Amino acid sequence: MNLTLRVWRQKNAEAPGHFETYEARGVLEDMSFLEMLDVVNEGILERGQEPIAFDSDCREGICGMCSLVINGIPHGGHRGTATCQLHMRHFKDGDTITIEPWRAKAFPVLKDLVTNRSAFDRIVQAGGFVSVNTGGTPDGNCIPVAKTVADKSMDAAACIGCGACVAACKNASAMLFVAAKASHLNLLPQGKAEKDQRALRMVEQMDAEGFGNCTVTGSCEAVCPKEISLSFIAKLNRDFGIAALQGK
């Protein structure tokens, strides 16, 4: 199939960006979206121009590095699918596809489609961990965890930190990301000791990074490649509320 791409090009963080149009010819339906871009980039390079910069690494939907807004929807709008796992069989000959970077104040564009998501790392640094040092931990089976609890914690822990939730949100809120990490740990007995501090500190850092507020529209859940549930946001609100009321 032949496609027309409208791609956001931006030299660096300071330069203004613009859309440029590229023709993608002979695209096969078995190609992934990123492989289609690879082929377009090969053509650009052969013409002696600079290829389109975009992030990707594992290309199997788990590292969270890929990050494209495709036709206005982060990761392209196929349920539970990251850009790298989106395949061209979902497009048809003659389509025009618009490709943009994540757009959020807290995720500044570095070049073309590449953004800086270090704000997420700083939120985890603020409290997204259990404070145990290496060594001296009890036998794994000394801490029984009910299967339902472990499963729920795993549902939250499945977050890949890609930032699509922020990109989809009209307020660029990071609540789904923060809620997923906080819930993963707050649900488990191992994470209980620091539950209040964790909720407070992570939310505080989230605000400091310039993410917007959550109005629970659910666009984050809709685009999440791991289908993280909005209900974790309710849990984070509860954990945060309890901690705040206790004046911790």
Next chain:
Amino acid sequence: MPLDSKIPSGPLAAKWDKHRFDLKLVNPANKRKFDIIVVGSGLAGASAAASLAELGYKVKCFCFQDSPRRAHSIAAQGGINAAKNYQNDGDSIYRLFYDTIKGGDFRAREANVYRLAQVSGNIIDQCVAQGVPFAREYGGLLANRSFGGAQVSRTFYARGQTGQQLLLGAYQALCRQIGLGTVEMHPRTEMLDLVVIDGQAKGIVTRNLVSGEIGSHAADAVVLATGGYGNVFFLSTNAKGCNVTATWRAYKKGAFFANPCYTQIHPTCIPVSGEHQSKLTLMSESLRNDGRVWVPKRKEDCPKAASSVPEADRDYFLERKYPSFGNLAPRDISSRSAKEVCDEGRGVGPGGLGVYLDFADAIRRLGLHVVQERYGNLFDMYEKITGENAYQVPMRIYPAVHYTMGGSWVDYNLMSTLPGLFVIGEANFSDHGANRLGASALMQGLADGYFVLPYTIGNYFAGTRPAKVAASHAEFKRAEENVRQLTNKLLSIKGKRTPTSLHRELGKLLWEKCGMARNEAGLKEALKRIPELRDEFWKNVNVTGGGGELNQSLEYAGRVADFMEFAELLCIDALHRSESCGGHFREEFQTPDGEAKRDDENFAYVAAWEYQGPAKAPSLHKEPLVYEEVHMSTRSYK
């Protein structure tokens, strides 16, 4: 230089304890005086950086991704082994040790493997305490499953995302230290050279991948946790960014490279669909617990739909050839068997390069919901890539490059031949011999980072009291200049070929001549062709853009340049090893029924290669493999 593996004396089971007592310690108050650089933030790198910082060392950690959480360990699906014997099925440290040594086809270092099995249990305890959400039984205790190459259930898992969860555990421990100011994290920063002063590793030269700035970082020790070199084959299950640059540049500075020919071809990957393919996707080996591998008995049945091939006309070749292990035969053996049936013309799918992995029996036996619960995410992944529903039609799989057992040579302390340079995780060579068993990579990465390196690195500091140098030292300036020159050279060629096209050509050559099966003539041909291809690269590569900016083509071209050199060493090693063992299958050396034929008399050694300069043949050093405890036997999974 004779290789000193520094294996402690004494009985195997007591070696590590004795060694830990013998290791010199650094006083807690003095630890902050030592700077350590950790390159890589996967399981090995993140766990090491966090653990070293917890001990009080000053740590700098580097990764090329935008966040340390994205290292390729994250993609490991199936699980992590540990000799907990929670299932009461006869597991023990000794059994895990023996299975690993045997799985590695008796080409791993005995003492290292025993230590690995010893600390395996601590890893699970550590990860549980960190909040890794391992799968649980209804009673709340940890669940296990079985994995290839073992007859006990010792694999711990977190759905099909075990690597992700273990890495997030290590990443969170690392984040905690970054937050405390004990680790300085440098994401989107690539190591481009190792700086050696007076024979000791003293730091690295890096390129900031956003600004293009070339910088120097001095330290008292450098730890490489930079993963494997599977991407030398272009197509592999590795992430796109995985590369050999750090260990290769260390090799060129004097760190020997061991056993590069030991590459693992994983049996269960989604087959190649076309020329455009950028990488291959693994389907977890855990699928072989319930999936049955087969091809039609007759060639003429291959194009037919799987469902129209009657049971009697199917060849469940792993069950037929290896009745006691069946579909759970080790990876090297399963991969070769798949290749064999495809070579016979009995492969299925486009190009005949595929075999079926069929869940129909499992669905009948267990019910659809159980299969969904166990493997749902993998079936979803398969459907996304192929557009096929594997609950209804069998999956098609084919072997692909997955892991590399070879790597920088290290002694028992995980130190390379360069004092002060430590190499951990997949980047070193030490624990998997010629073939790695499933669920052992995660175990090794975390063992090295959490429980081995934190002890042994202190011994280096306390024992040798390395001299301090600053990043202003002339040697750093020289290394920076070299890196700048290399960058400028890549940008100035302005040839006709893209780095991708050259890399793909190299990969294809290696896959054909040095892949699942190798022979003398093919390897010699590859050794003739690689230098030609390298010449072509340096004359005709096209890299656009500038050096002082984010430039992905430039990053990639630098990595391809190193693959172009490394590929030659890989083939030299494969050619020199005139035997078959584990993942290294030389067609000339096989038993009448097509199994690998080892030559213990002549090849029971680690081949450690020493760089001799450009365009010069590397020299070979042999570390004999001495088995004090186990008897080297012929592997049998029949």
